[in-house]
Amino acid sequence: MEGALRRSELAVIPIERSTVTAADRTLRFLFDLQFFGIKAGLENIREILEFLGNPERRFPAVHIAGTNGKGSTASMIASILTAAGYRTGLYTSPHLIEFSERIRIDGKPIARKEIVRYARSMRSRIEKIKATFFEATTAMAFKYFADNEVDVAVIETGLGGRWDATNVITPLVSVITNIGLEHTEYLGSTISRIAFEKGGIIKPGRPCVTGARQPAAIKRLRSIAKKRGANLIRVDRASSVEIVNRSIDRLEVNLRSKGSDYDRLTISLAGDHQARNGQLALLAIRQLDQKGAFRRISRPAVRSGMRSIRRYAGLRGRLELVHDEPPVIADVAHNPDSIATLIDSLRRLVRGNFLTVFGVMRDKDYRRMIRQLSEISRLVVAVRARTERALETSTIVENFQAAGTSAIDGGSVARGAAMALKAAGAGEWILVTGSHYVVGELLIFLNGGVET
Missing domain, CATH: 3.90.190.20 (Mur ligase, C-terminal domain)
Structure with a gap:
């Protein structure tokens, strides 16, 4: 969960150095923003982004929400795009060790000196409007991606979707991994209500891929998609997967979907659940391919990306x-x-x-x-x-x-x-x-x- 966290929760271990660097002071400034907690609404993030010249409008994106599996699915998509030769931004949370893990291009974390530079450029506006930690870091990520001219960015929500600071982008495709009862104090106490919040990332005319299974969640997401003229693609109806081999560091699957079958596809993450995340990732990639702007997404690129997820996306801590x-x-x-x-x-x-x-x-x-x-x-x-x-x-x-x-x-x-x-x-x-x-x-x- 993002937004309501306290300073110590993101600095996993206090930085111990003989001298305090500019990066240390910058990170402390950012962590201190957590005292502002969670704020419903997108006014703050829009004001910061306008101050920065609306960088979120300068790159195409994939937007990902869901209760579980967001990080794995986002990393799979980013890894495939990087393997295909696209300069790919990836924004995820929380980090495990260093703040810089949250903001990556082609798997490489943002440099500490860049964190300092972007925080300084935004500081006056952040302080003026009392922006939250997640609002500030989301704006930093978008500006960093725009300045570095990424071909595409994969953006993971922090909490929910409808009022999440990331929900100012208009993605080419949205992904809602699944719906579960978590953060009920913020998102609601029923599956339908949580689906409503996460379904907030569905944009008019843009497809949404989902792995949600509960009838209440599907009904809610279908209603949102219909109102917005968006195609809701249900993973179980659009594809199938069979696990043919599993080990402690990978899966091998046969994945079937219309026009893109993969036999013995290696997923470089352990756990049977990663097969379903792989379905979501490949369905999202297919939607990008159909847009016509990502012609370099080839079958070899898909295979390379799926077997190199840590290398191309930096993902850790998943089984x-x-x-x-x-x-x-x-x-x-x-x-x-x-x-x-x-x-x-x-x-x-x-x-x-x-x-x-x-x-x-x-x-x-x-x-x-x-x-x-x-x-x-x-x-x-x-x-x-x-x-x-x-x-x-x-x-x-x-x-x-x-x-x-x-x-x-x-x-x-x-x-x-x-x-x-x-x-x-x-x-x-x-x-x-x-x-x-x-x-x-x-x-x-x-x-x-x-x-x-």
Whole structure:
């Protein structure tokens, strides 16, 4: 979730240097904007963008919303476009380690000096209108993409869709990955209402690809699309997928859709759920191809992009093997739906139960997540990420024990991960999950505590 976060939640580990640099001061300025919270409406982002010369009008875009799978689907689309030779911007959130991960061109993060330059150029207007963190960073991304003359940008929403700061673009195609009950305090407490909010990214006359399944969600999205003259493309009706091979670092699938069948297509992400994200990505790519402006999207480019997602888009923390001995899997699943998907994929890949390192935000449905993880965990090490939103480790331990699973207090993510590495039995796998912030701190720990 973006907008209502506090400063410490985005600076996963405080920057420790002997001298404070201009980039450090700039990032602190941006993080401090989170005290303005969430603001419904697009007036602020429009004012900043007008101040910058409306950079969002200078590149074509793909817009992506949904409860889960946004980051993976966005990265697949961006990776294919980069592989096809297009200069491709990618805007996602949150980051795992460095702020610069959010804004990329052809997989390369924005340079720290560029963050400083763009923040300085916008600072007076940001302060005047009291813009939020996400409004400011979205404007920065759009200006950066326009100045660097990207051929196309793939833009992920932060929260919802209708009032999300990214919803000032008119994309060539929109993607709504799925609809789940999350952020109900902002988006509503029913599937239909949440679908209404996320369906806000559907634009007049522009196709929308969706993987939503619930009848209430489909009914709402169909109604929005009809009113706006947009073609709603349902993934299950427009394509099919068969998994032919799975491993801890990839999938092989047979993917079928009208005019674009792929046999033994390699997706360089683990987990059966990535097959569905792959369907969404390829249907969106097909819509771009049909627009006529992206003639270089060839079958070899699709195959190259799908097998090089981390290289071309920088995606990490999605059922990722981050340590070999003992094997450690990190996944950013942070709600019951994504935890259920994670467990289903793990059961198909790894035999036996896990030593689980778990930390979660207190505003999530953590009790349900704990009950789910209890089914696959021999022992749980409870950890607390360095953010005010993180749930106390004592509460995590109590809930796991109430569910009949042994649990111990690991303290910080780094300390808990170190405990898990020492406690793992022969051949036992370690799972680290529950939050982007937990996975981010784990990666820093495994990298020797150095931010990358």
